[in-house]
Amino acid sequence: MKRVVSPCNTTGPYFPREFSDGNEDLTRRDGATARGEHIILAGRVLELEAKPTWNMVLEIWQADANGVYRHPLDPRSAEVDPGFWNWGRARTNQDGWYRFRTVLPGGNLRIPHINCAVLGIGLTRRLVTTIFFAGNMGAAPDPVLDCVVDPELRRRLIARRDPSLDADGAAGYGFDVILRGEGETPFFVD
Amino acid sequence: MKSYEYSPYDDRTQTLRQIDKYNASFRRVPASPLIPRPITLSESTGPVELPRRWNAGKLDLSRVAENGPRAVGQLIRVSGRVTDEDGSPAAGVVMEIWQANAAGKYVHAMDDHAAPLDPNFIGQGRLVTDEDGRYEAFTIKPGAYPVLYSGWWWRPPHIHFSILGLSWMNRFITQIFFPGEPLNETDLLLNGVPSGSLGNDVRERLIFEHGDTVMGDLSYINFRRDFVLRGHRRTPELA
Numbered sequence: 001m002k003r004v005v006s007p008c009n010t011t012g013p014y015f016p017r018e019f020s021d022g023n024e025d026l027t028r029r030d031g032a033t034a035r036g037e038h039i040i041l042a043g044r045v046l047e048l049e050a051k052p053t054w055n056m057v058l059e060i061w062q063a064d065a066n067g068v069y070r071h072p073l074d075p076r077s078a079e080v081d082p083g084f085w086n087w088g089r090a091r092t093n094q095d096g097w098y099r100f101r102t103v104l105p106g107g108n109l110r111i112p113h114i115n116c117a118v119l120g121i122g123l124t125r126r127l128v129t130t131i132f133f134a135g136n137m138g139a140a141p142d143p144v145l146d147c148v149v150d151p152e153l154r155r156r157l158i159a160r161r162d163p164s165l166d167a168d169g170a171a172g173y174g175f176d177v178i179l180r181g182e183g184e185t186p187f188f189v190d
Numbered sequence: 191m192k193s194y195e196y197s198p199y200d201d202r203t204q205t206l207r208q209i210d211k212y213n214a215s216f217r218r219v220p221a222s223p224l225i226p227r228p229i230t231l232s233e234s235t236g237p238v239e240l241p242r243r244w245n246a247g248k249l250d251l252s253r254v255a256e257n258g259p260r261a262v263g264q265l266i267r268v269s270g271r272v273t274d275e276d277g278s279p280a281a282g283v284v285m286e287i288w289q290a291n292a293a294g295k296y297v298h299a300m301d302d303h304a305a306p307l308d309p310n311f312i313g314q315g316r317l318v319t320d321e322d323g324r325y326e327a328f329t330i331k332p333g334a335y336p337v338l339y340s341g342w343w344w345r346p347p348h349i350h351f352s353i354l355g356l357s358w359m360n361r362f363i364t365q366i367f368f369p370g371e372p373l374n375e376t377d378l379l380l381n382g383v384p385s386g387s388l389g390n391d392v393r394e395r396l397i398f399e400h401g402d403t404v405m406g407d408l409s410y411i412n413f414r415r416d417f418v419l420r421g422h423r424r425t426p427e428l429a
Contacts, residue, residue, distance in 0.1 A: 001277075002275050002276070002422065003273065003274075003275050003276070003277055003418045004203050004391075004395070004418060005199060005200070005203050005204075005275060005418050005419070005420050006362065006364060006395055006416075006417045006418045006419070007203060007204050007205050007364060007383070007392045007395055007396055008199070008204060008205060008362060008363055008364050009205050009363065009364040009365045009379055009396065010363075010365070010379060011350065011352070011363055012350065012365065012379075013298075013300050013301075014288065014290075014296040014298040014300065014301060014350075015288070015350075015352075016286075016288050016297075016298065016314040017298070017299070018314065019286055019288075019314070019316075019352075047214075047217040047218045048216075048217040048218070051217075053218070054300075055300060059361070061232065061235070061236060061237065061358050062232070063232065069231065069232070069235040070238070070239060071235035071236065071238055071356075071357075072238070073193070073231065073234055073235050073357075074231060074235055085237075085243070086237060087236075087237035087240070108231060108232070109230075109231070110230060110231075110232065113232065115232055115233065115358050117358075117361060119363060120218075121214050121218075122212070122214030122215045122217060122218035122219065123207075123215070123218055123219065124204075124205040124206065124207055124209070124215065124379070124382065125199065125204065125205070125207060126361060126363065127220065143227070143228050143230060144227045144228065144230065147225050147226060147227045147228075148225060179217075179218045179219070179220060180217060180218055180219065180220050180221055181221075184220055184221060184222055185220070186222070186225055187220050187222075187224050187225070188224055188225050188226070188227045189198045189224040189225065189226045189227065190198060190199060190224070190359075
């Protein structure tokens with residue numbers, strides 16, 4: 001008999017910082033360094049009236065630079081980059097900023113993208129979105145991006161090159177997450 | 191590796207997204223409708239190596255060091271089983287647990303409640319479910335605490351659970367309450383459920399079951415809560 005899925009609830013304000021800290025850098029694993037183009041993915045998480053949120057938790061999941069996931073469902077998983085984690089977690093600071101160091105993902109039958117979830121106070125359920133990269137949109141259709149019809153909303157799912165975010169040889173890309181209000185980020189059914 | 195199907199969460203089985211008087215939910219939950227999308231490889235995969243990454247295993251929150259002194263408070267053991275919708279075990283997945291101490295204080299820079307910390311209590315840790323999807327952790331029963339900005343809202347004792355399943359779709363976070371607590375009646379997050387009998391069912395699944403009491407070298411009270419993660423095995427195609 002099918003069981004009823006358990007009810008989610010909010011992380012609240014006290015999600016331990018120790019659970020986030022040390023997981024913002026996906027490019028160093030077991031003493032190896034990730035292949036591909038290192039990038040800084042950073043931005044602010046804003047609530048209504050563009051107010052910054054503090055201590056929101058962001059989680060990301062992405063393919064390595066060659067488009068491979070370290071997961072048994074990916075037929076190419078044996079080829080995954082030993083220097084790359086695929087998964088990361090960060091939290092916003094007092095000004096609403098988050099920051100990951102990662103690589104530009106490879107394609108794997110989709111336009112290169114990063115899955116992103118937002119958790120925190122005010123959210124009884126996580127919010128999920130998908131981040132694409134300007135200059136790396138490819139020609140292929142993308143079954144998830146294609147669900148977003150309005151060109152303005154599609155634009156909001158694309159991280160933009162921002163040299164002011166460059167750090168330690170990694171190219172900066174800016175992506176603000178606007179939870180509610182003007183310029184609201186498109187989120188997907190979860 | 192089995193192939194799974196994931197359906198969107200059924201709102202009738204879930205806490206409400208926006209809860210009256212829980213102001214942050216009206217500032218942070220998007221106003222626009224969520225956009226339906228298909229599940230591709232990037233959503234059906236997920237961080238399977240976290241147990242190794244974090245060296246997670248067994249967890250005892252009731253003390254800081256093995257054989258060290260126990261934290262102040264009522265010693266309890268929380269346990270249960272994590273499964274998918276078919277009842278198959280979610281084996282070898284990371285569970286993160288955090289909670290207030292017996293005085294209702296978190297070890298967290300943002301907690302302004304003027305209650306004492308306990309040097310023998312950190313109140314956070316990770317464990318990995320066993321091959322049958324079971325988890326267990328000794329801890330102490332958390333205290334209630336005031337939500338200071340609200341002017342009235344006292345949180346009843348509760349423990350936070352975060353589960354990182356084997357796919358992006360299997361990420362699960364909740365908080366579980368204790369049966370019979372008077373503050374349960376007024377808590378916004380426990381009572382922010384759909385109206386009617388379905389909502390009562392959601393509420394019930396946010397509360398521990400009171401288990402056996404144990405007396406011996408170590409005396410404690412059991413509290414149980416099973417978790418069902420989204421996902422069921424794909425129906426096999428007929429040959």
